Amino acid sequence: MLRLRAAAWEDGYGVVEDGGALFLVRPPYRKANKVAISESDLEAAVSKHGFTATDQTFASWAALIEHLRRRFLDERKGQVPDSDRIKKLVERAPTDVVASYLDRIEVELLPRRQWRAANGVLAHLLRNPAVRQDTNLLDRVSALLERTELGGDVDAPPLAEDFPLVEELYGRVALELGDRIRREGQVLPMGSAA
Amino acid sequence: MINFLELCERNQDRLLSQFGELLNGANSRTRKTLVEFAEAIKAKGRIGVNMRPMVLLDFLISDRWFNIHQWAKKTSARGGKPVEVILREKLRDYFDRRMAFDGFFESGLEFRYGALNIGGLGAHCFGEYCAILQKEAHRSCRVGYLKGDSLNHYMAAGPKVDDGRLRVECAADGQKDMLLALKHASEVAAKPPDQWPDMICNADCYAEAIVVEGHVKAGHLSCIRIGKVDFALYWDYAFREFSGRLSELDRYRVDAFAAIDERLQLLGVSWETV
Numbered sequence: 001m002l003r004l005r006a007a008a009w010e011d012g013y014g015v016v017e018d019g020g021a022l023f024l025v026r027p028p029y030r031k032a033n034k035v036a037i038s039e040s041d042l043e044a045a046v047s048k049h050g051f052t053a054t055d056q057t058f059a060s061w062a063a064l065i066e067h068l069r070r071r072f073l074d075e076r077k078g079q080v081p082d083s084d085r086i087k088k089l090v091e092r093a094p095t096d097v098v099a100s101y102l103d104r105i106e107v108e109l110l111p112r113r114q115w116r117a118a119n120g121v122l123a124h125l126l127r128n129p130a131v132r133q134d135t136n137l138l139d140r141v142s143a144l145l146e147r148t149e150l151g152g153d154v155d156a157p158p159l160a161e162d163f164p165l166v167e168e169l170y171g172r173v174a175l176e177l178g179d180r181i182r183r184e185g186q187v188l189p190m191g192s193a194a
Numbered sequence: 195m196i197n198f199l200e201l202c203e204r205n206q207d208r209l210l211s212q213f214g215e216l217l218n219g220a221n222s223r224t225r226k227t228l229v230e231f232a233e234a235i236k237a238k239g240r241i242g243v244n245m246r247p248m249v250l251l252d253f254l255i256s257d258r259w260f261n262i263h264q265w266a267k268k269t270s271a272r273g274g275k276p277v278e279v280i281l282r283e284k285l286r287d288y289f290d291r292r293m294a295f296d297g298f299f300e301s302g303l304e305f306r307y308g309a310l311n312i313g314g315l316g317a318h319c320f321g322e323y324c325a326i327l328q329k330e331a332h333r334s335c336r337v338g339y340l341k342g343d344s345l346n347h348y349m350a351a352g353p354k355v356d357d358g359r360l361r362v363e364c365a366a367d368g369q370k371d372m373l374l375a376l377k378h379a380s381e382v383a384a385k386p387p388d389q390w391p392d393m394i395c396n397a398d399c400y401a402e403a404i405v406v407e408g409h410v411k412a413g414h415l416s417c418i419r420i421g422k423v424d425f426a427l428y429w430d431y432a433f434r435e436f437s438g439r440l441s442e443l444d445r446y447r448v449d450a451f452a453a454i455d456e457r458l459q460l461l462g463v464s465w466e467t468v
Contacts, residue, residue: 011246012443024319027447032423035319040346041397046288047345048307049320050249050262053286069443081445085452089432092455097429104433117437 002058004067005042006051012072015042015051016064027072029065090124095137098130102140110147119148195300196357199406202338202366209365213372216379224383228375231382234312234390235371240329240416241337241403242311242395244321247450250418253325254457259410263296263303288345291353295344298355301406309400310339310370313391315419315468317400323454324419326466327410335408339365339401341377374401415463418454422467 003017012027015037022042025034037045045051058064093101101121109118122145131137166174213232217225245253253259260268266280282289296302308327309316316324340348341363348363350356365373374394375382385393394401431448434440440448458465 008246010248013246026322027443028427035397037319037397040343041317041319043288043291043345044317044343045320046285047262047292049244049246050265052284053288072443072446076446081442081449082452083435083445085456086432086435086445086448089429089448089452089455092459093429093432097426100429101433109437114437120436121433 002061002064004054004056004058004064006046006053007068007071008045008049008051009068009071010075012068013051014064014068015045025065025068029068087120087124090121091127093125093128093130095130095134098125098128098137101125102137102144105144110144115148118144122148195302196298198299198302198305198338198364198404199336199366201361202364202369205361205364206366206369208362209369209372209376212376216376220379227383228379230387231378231390232371232375234387235310235374235394238312239310239370239374240312241308241327241331241405242316242419243306243308243325243327244316244318245323245325246321247323247447247454249321250323250325251450251454251457254412254454254461257412259306259405261304261306262292291345291349294353295349295355298357304406306405306410307344308403308405309395310374310403311391311395313468314395315421316395317397318421319397322420322424326416326419327414328416331410331414334414335410336406337367338404338406339367339370339373340404341373341401343400344402344404370401377401412457412461415458415461417464417466418458419466419468425465425467 004014005017005022006015007013012029014025016023016025022037022039023034024037024041024045027033046053056067058067090101102125105118105121108114109121122141125131125141126145131141163178166178217228220228243259258264262281262284263277266277266284269275269280270277281293285292296305299305311324311326314324318324340360342348348356348360363373378393381393382390393399428448428451431440431444432452435445435448455465
């Protein structure tokens, strides 16, 4: 049995007691985001760092993390993530990040025919001072932009990213159906007609 | 009521004499290292505060660093619930000890707690962002230091403050180097200087910096330190936003990072990855 002893709901952080040991967990809830802490750290978390003391029990880590996720989303309800602000980050990316973005466009997006996604990243990169001041980076961006323009306006459906051979084997309709199921759940009629 | 800054000032002679004794009793190699360590603290020592994303964003937007009492007051003004009820609900079992410590000092309810930092990520389990204040912030507000965590080291049963111990383990800004050299005397010589930042400030061990007077503003920030892995992850999220492959939770998190980055750029404050 796991006990949630304290939480900072708005950030998804939690202090969890598991078999007498205490752990601090936080998003994105990977192994590296679970750190052993002491009882005095728990007190510091609540008394100085704004965590709220609580006492809830959970049967599993999955249930506890799901609870933290849900409370996080409840706390943010009413403030939709600002997609434009997130995308504009690319305009301020440091040089090493820019280089990795260009690699990823070549290796991940273009082979999967994610033209619009690639084009979006590249358009924002053109406004990045690190790109504008570096002719090599600028040349790479321009060359990639030409390739995305040849690709067209319509991206391959997102499922194609995960299963690149589906279209080749079963046709585009399979990709579109897969994406619809992913979005909407069950889309085909269930049970037998009366 | 006790004035914390006066206590720190009064401990100056003791620290000077203890530090002198420490140097006199050490061999020449250790003495040299201790002096270098104390100089590093003096030159690089800054107040660091580990903040979670929404805490840092709130600080950048409101231009105020709130402690728990100020937060409760603000919450009370919004919802009408008495401050004490809000604090009791939030702190539960820890309410009495927090109130006993803060209530022991003049202006104790105004205290803001950070840690002395010379280059690391601080106690990052409490917040992935480590806000580092400029040296100038130390001049525009008054700060005192404790050898360890206030609640962990200086509270006795009751709960009441163990002021006997606290009086000999506090320092004013001018003597923080001696306080730290005395604290880490046995480890300093054995560790290379690049390990000193993590040695003096991590989740289990830090010297507490208590800002007693003055406003700490966003303009006082020197940099924001963040772990390399977290930093890379946020840039990865920004990339994935273009192909619509982020979970709702990750979109909120990268949106907060973007809002923080936007404001840091306006302030001319940079990121430091560790």
